[in-house]
Amino acid sequence: MRGALGLLLLLLAVCGSGAQEEGGGGGQVGEVRGSEFQKKSQRDVAEESTEQSIATPDIWAEVKALRDMVVEQRVELRNMEARVESSESQLIDTKYHMEQLQRENSVQATELISLETRLSSSESKTSNLEKQNAERPKVAFYTALTNSGHVGPFNTEVTLKYSKVFTNIGNAYNPATGFFTAPVKGVYYIQFTVCGYNLGYAGLFLYKNNHAIMYTVEYNEHAGMEYFTNALALELLAGDEIHMRLPSGHSVFDNDSNHNTFSGFLLFPM
Structure with a gap:
């Protein structure tokens, strides 16, 4: 101007x-x-x-x-934009990892629920089995004949009384009579071992109630010990009796080595 x-x-x-x-x-x-x-x-x-x-x-x-x-502000703006982009990228990665973790947690939670269900079912079954076992009668016995040596031969059949009782769970075996009495209906496993020493026959009858259901015998040609063992599974009613008899003219031998034994146990009730 x-x-x-x-x-x-x-x-x-x-x-x-x-x-x-x-x-x-x-x-x-x-x-x-x-x-x-x-x-x-x-x-x-x-x-x-x-x-x-x-x-x-x-x-x-x-x-x-x-x-x-202006140039500095543009540079600063670009730097800010770069930092924002980096932050957005990190945020996206973090979000992705979080979603992945959530999916994994969801899968693990489902597996955990399934495992808890199976565990609960197993515990229930175990509890039922324990209850059944607790309610199930426990029957088992194991006996040996005598320490006196030779038994027999006799002119008549003789009921053997296995006097050495090692196991008698349920008290189903009576050593005074030689009888095993089934306490419940079920299937029982019965086993016996016979040892003969004298020249001649060594054998036994197995009786169910008043009927012989098994006869096992060996002829000893030489004076010396002869062994045999037999076993069977029997379906018995509550009150049925099992005992062993020595036939006339037969003999057995037993001592503290327990050569003659009589045993059994309940397989399962019915």
């Missing part, structure tokens, strides 16, 4: 000087004023030019500073 004003004043001074020359010289005072005005206008133009030369570098410096600031 000041530069334009100075330029206008300079033009006016030049025009005034030209008019004075064309009018044949306007006087000494006009010349002096015109000269002073011209000098003043030149000083103003010089000052304005100096001010412009001083102000221009400041403007460019500010523009450069603004440009640098």
Whole structure:
């Protein structure tokens, strides 16, 4: 603005000087004023030019500073965008891992529920078996005949009384009579071992109640020990009796080595 004003004043001074020359010289005072005005206008133009030369570098410096600031802000913005993208990527990865963990936890929870169900079922079955075993009668016996040595031969059948009782769970065997009495209906496993020492027959009858259901015999041709063992599974009613008889003319041998034995146990009730 000041530069334009100075330029206008300079033009006016030049025009005034030209008019004075064309009018044949306007006087000494006009010349002096015109000269002073011209000098003043030149000083103003010089000052304005100096001010412009001083102000221009400041403007460019500010523009450069603004440009640098914009560049820095753009760089910072890009860095922020990169960090945001990185954070979003990490967030996506974290979300994916969380979803994967949730799926795995869901599968494990399902497996755990299934395992708990099977365990509960197994515990229930075990409890039932324990209850059944607790309620199931326990029957087992194991006996040996005598320590006196030779038994027989006799002229009649003789009921053998196995006097050495090693096991008698359920007290189903009576050593005073030689009878085993079934306490419950079921299938029983019965076994006996016979040892003969004398020359001749060694054998036994196995009786169920009053009926012989098995006869086992060996003929000993030489004086010496002869062994045989037999066993069977019998379905017995509660109260049925099992005992062993020595046939007439037969003999057996037993001592503290327990050569002749009689045993049995309940396989399962019915």
